[in-house]
Amino acid sequence: MDIKQIQELVKLINKTNIGEITIEEEGVKITVKQKKDPVQHIIAGSAAPAYATPAAAPVAAGAPPAAKAPEPKADNLVTIKSPMIGTFYRQAGPGKPIFVSVGDEVAPGKVVCIIEAMKLFNEIESEVKGKIVKVLVEDASPVEYDQPLFLVDPS
């Protein structure tokens, strides 16, 4: 099993609802786990009892920390999409600093990632101003044209 096959597994997981996949072949065993926010599911569970008993209203107030995890993936957020096809990297090389993380501010011209194709490394710059809310692609995974890479809150 080589790195490219592992990348494909990662891509497969990202695209589906599969939580975990294990593949075993020729003495090699690989397990890939979905890094989705598990908190999303917990919200559904805890919200119900909160509505059922008005007395538990203050408990519902406790839910917000979990509630912030499923971001309103809607109108106000801007998506940075891939302008090319290749492999997405969050840093210029192993050991080098990560370009941007969740919470970082970006402005037009700021390098947010590298996309590598055919041994050529291309720095991808943000065209928007705002704060990184989510990184949508795993480091070292393949991306296609127009694939969403980052969610940015422009407010």
Next chain:
Amino acid sequence: MFKKILIANRGEIALRVIRTCREMGIKTVAVYSTADKDSLHVKFADEAVCIGKPASVDSYLNMAHIMAAAEITNADAIHPGYGFLAENSKFAKICGDHGIKFIGPTPEMINAMGDKITAKNTMIAAGVPVVPGVDGLLESVDHAKRSAKEIGYPVILKATAGGGGKGMRVVWSEEEIEKAFDTAKTEAAASFKNDGIYMEKFVEEPRHIEIQIAGDQYGNICHLSERDCSIQRRHQKLVEETPSPFMTDELRERMGAAAIKAAQAINYESVGTIEFLVDKHRNFYFMEMNTRIQVEHCVTEEVINFDLIKEQIKIAAGEKIVGKAYYPQMHAIECRINAEDPHNDFRPSPGKITVLHQPGGHGVRVDSHVYAGYVIPPYYDSMIGKLIAIAQTREEAINTMSRALSEYVIEGIKTTIPFHLQLMQDENFRKGNFTTKFMETFELK
């Protein structure tokens, strides 16, 4: 054999290649522009990579994007289909440089046949009949007069930088030549910024008859008989059939042998087609060679029961061809179904297909990438499907085609189905009396 093939194309041909790959157990990668994300070839392939914006130059013609897609999916071969990059020698070379097999000929073979003058000279050297002409450009009216005397009237003046009928003049006698020479030069200068004109014999009432060939990496070449593609409008084929109603066994042997000679002259590898013009005396002349799979390959497949795409892939993988000639065992006709309005000068008609019912039954093959609800994008060519009818005789094939066309329901856009229906009833078409001039006098009711 290849493990994974990336299809650098779209529409019905992408689907065609995916189908054969699936039968051969080869994984497929589809590439698509953002306009094609709901396309059938994207849904049918094992993997799909979006490679750019709708315009062809940003997507299907973008070599860097296609190569990147091949890299991230680990494709070991690329099938270019037809059109787009299929006859682009630079792309073929780039594939080779990256260790990805280009399913087609080598860059050198593509170049040998890509340049009209080089191709013609190669054919002359190989002893393949070409349209008689005069070497080089015409320098003056006098030169034109002397050349025409040498070739014999009627002659045709053509722009060396030309195409699409511009800068072309047919001259029937010496009285006409001065005016023809002057206007051809002026038109060529206006259309192509190059007023160079050369002269060839004008082949009267020509039929367009092409020979399918296949060659492997070991020097073996064979022919798979002819296709008659004379029904054309503005040099675009509308209907193709095999065998040609004008063919005889003797002519087929001569043309087959010439086609093999042409392919051998460049040591051709992969499938290809040699196009000939055939005059009313059954003299044939080399016109050009297409170094790729063609749209109309299906009619050949049906009459010899042969998968040309599979053969193309096998040849690319280093397998030998059987080497014998293939002859039509029955009759097949193909109608190209285009999203065009035949009642309004065949103007393109993109849009959403609201109702679709494809014909079926004995002797019917449909190669199409559209479905009910599909929106035909305006960025690409207008062909939405190929309808092929197969039968024991030509008359029965025409009847099957008429029946199939009458079952073919496509609503929401205009198509050329009404044109094909009328054509199948046309007396001259039914008799096999047609040349490339046929569409000039055909009137749609």
